[in-house]
Amino acid sequence: MGAGTLIVLLAYNEEACIADVVTELRRELPDVDVAVVDDGSRDETSERAREGGARVVRHPINLGVAAAEATGLLYALRHGYSRVVRMDGDGQHDPHSVPALLKALEGGAELVVGSRFAGVESFRSTWLRRFGSGLISRLLSSLCRQRITDPTSGFRGFGPRAIRYFSTHFPHDYPEPESVLMASRQRFPIVEVPVKMRSRRAGVSSLTPWRSTFYMAKVSFALFMERFRAV
Amino acid sequence: MSRSSIIVLVFSAAFAVAVLLSARRRRTSEHHTFSWLLVSLLTAGLALWRNAIDTLAAAMGIYYAPSALFFVVCGGLVWMLFRLSLQVAEQRRQLQRLAQELAVLSAERPPPGDRASAPAPGSAG
Numbered sequence: 001m002g003a004g005t006l007i008v009l010l011a012y013n014e015e016a017c018i019a020d021v022v023t024e025l026r027r028e029l030p031d032v033d034v035a036v037v038d039d040g041s042r043d044e045t046s047e048r049a050r051e052g053g054a055r056v057v058r059h060p061i062n063l064g065v066a067a068a069e070a071t072g073l074l075y076a077l078r079h080g081y082s083r084v085v086r087m088d089g090d091g092q093h094d095p096h097s098v099p100a101l102l103k104a105l106e107g108g109a110e111l112v113v114g115s116r117f118a119g120v121e122s123f124r125s126t127w128l129r130r131f132g133s134g135l136i137s138r139l140l141s142s143l144c145r146q147r148i149t150d151p152t153s154g155f156r157g158f159g160p161r162a163i164r165y166f167s168t169h170f171p172h173d174y175p176e177p178e179s180v181l182m183a184s185r186q187r188f189p190i191v192e193v194p195v196k197m198r199s200r201r202a203g204v205s206s207l208t209p210w211r212s213t214f215y216m217a218k219v220s221f222a223l224f225m226e227r228f229r230a231v
Numbered sequence: 232m233s234r235s236s237i238i239v240l241v242f243s244a245a246f247a248v249a250v251l252l253s254a255r256r257r258r259t260s261e262h263h264t265f266s267w268l269l270v271s272l273l274t275a276g277l278a279l280w281r282n283a284i285d286t287l288a289a290a291m292g293i294y295y296a297p298s299a300l301f302f303v304v305c306g307g308l309v310w311m312l313f314r315l316s317l318q319v320a321e322q323r324r325q326l327q328r329l330a331q332e333l334a335v336l337s338a339e340r341p342p343p344g345d346r347a348s349a350p351a352p353g354s355a356g
Contacts, residue, residue: 035338037334055338056338057334057335057337057338058334058337058338059330059331059334060330060333060334061330063327063330063331067327067330067331070331071331071334071335074331074332074335075334075335075338078335
């Protein structure tokens with residue numbers, strides 16, 4: 001780790017916890033820069049993030065998580081970072097797992113997926129979410145011809161080639177599973193590392209059982225579409 | 232000329248005028264103006280050449296002539312909607328890219344009071 005590494009926090013209306021998340025990251029990982037991509041929040045997320053000591057990249061309008069992730073990578077590319085770790089701004093991702101992701105990137109991986117289901121005891125999401133994640137996991141693993149245990153994890157690391165590629169070719173709707181498939185089709189080395197996840201610090205998840213079901217169906221369709229697209 | 236033909240001709244002329252007025256006010260692009268003028272010309276043509284629909288239906292093997300017209304109009308509308316959806320997707324992509332570039336550029340110039348607190352990019356910590 002060290003210079004050349006940027007942590008990108010994606011945030012949308014996270015004024016209640018973003019400063020704490022940034023402060024914790026800067027305390028636990030003092031050698032790493034932190035940038036918050038504020039995806040057009042209607043609250044004080046940007047101001048709180050700056051108070052915490054992060055650089056803030058703010059979308060003028062809400063573009064969605066896929067575009068926000070691409071903006072973070074574009075920012076990293078423009079400023080010469082060679083490694084990026086993407087985390088959520090709600091504090092669900094444990095900073096203590098970041099070194100494991102960086103180690104995998106230093107080992108040559110271009111996309112490192114932080115997996116909740118690879119051996120480390122984590123915050124357990126609802127059974128429906130776990131069931132859906134399992135289905136998508138099997139589908140994605142078969143499409144990538146590589147075992148992916150946590151396809152919906154947003155706790156990921158990007159190497160230099162992946163930063164360059166994903167800053168211009170971002171997934172359409174579901175960045176987590178789609179980008180794994182895109183990386184696989186680009187023949188980027190993909191590695192999963194076990195990470196710890198926590199419950200969110202503030203706010204509530206927008207996912208309901210119905211939305212989770214639709215999410216599963218739409219992600220499956222999006223993955224087939226992604227497989228169909230030209231590389 | 233029958234009353235229905237006159238009604239369709241008046242509609243075609245009014246539509247063409249509306250399209251030209253929109254173009255004059257720069258509210259439509261040349262490409263769209265041409266397409267819409269073509270639609271009004273075709274409508275006028277159908278009003279003047281009344282056997283066109285019967286000829287078209289016979290060529291398509293459709294016994295009930297208005298069904299042939301219905302099919303052609305629906306097909307045209309579906310094609311137009313598809314083209315528009317392609318344009319919307321492309322414009323959405325361009326808008327996203329623009330917003331991302333704006334966000335990255337604006338990060339270089341945060342509000343004056345915050346410049347001291349946030350570290351410069353590339354500088355650790």
